[in-house]
Amino acid sequence: MALKLAILISGRGSNMQAIHRAIQDKKLDAEIVSVISDQAGAPGVAYARSQSLPVRVLERGSGESREDYDRRLIAEVAAVSPQIVALAGFMRLLSPHFIQRFANRIVNIHPSLLPSFPGLHAQRQALEAGVRVSGCTVHFVDEGCDTGPILDQRAVPVNPDDTEETLSARILEQEHRLYSACLQLIALGKVRVEGRKVLLL
């Protein structure tokens, strides 16, 4: 049975596209049951519509609290009964309520080798720190910011003449491979979360 995925996006959606391509190429045994965006104008929304994927736009109302927004988001996600909620450039911090509701079923991709450089502008942080190697991480989401159990990582070199753009592009290429590969491990039932660690069976 294909893994039922809800994908949450806010922008470009290139990771969502890579996941969709991996499904089409039969490298990932999954079904995208919903793409949910908190931004109506996100390019990822246009892509999802062009591919006839089920898309929902859920913008935060002016004055709406994070908790109220998350309650609506939970209802949207729960309505499609996904096995996994995949964050792919979703720029909103999820409330503890959301995280507990889908405990150990939310995954995220982050453009650094966590636990280094969590939060925004991870590639810029890596350049500023002068590291020679960076990369990307797929992890389960807990209540911290990019602190959840790590599923897998890919390293890329940082070159002396790198800019934020060139490093981001090199990392993104690996993100597109890593995310689908991790989701396929989950689809195959090979992933178990035990406390802070992920066991690969």
Ligand code: GRF
């Ligand atoms: C990626 O770099 C991802 O690691 C980070 O946000 C970016 C999203 O890019 N969480 P895209 O929308 O998937 O193209």
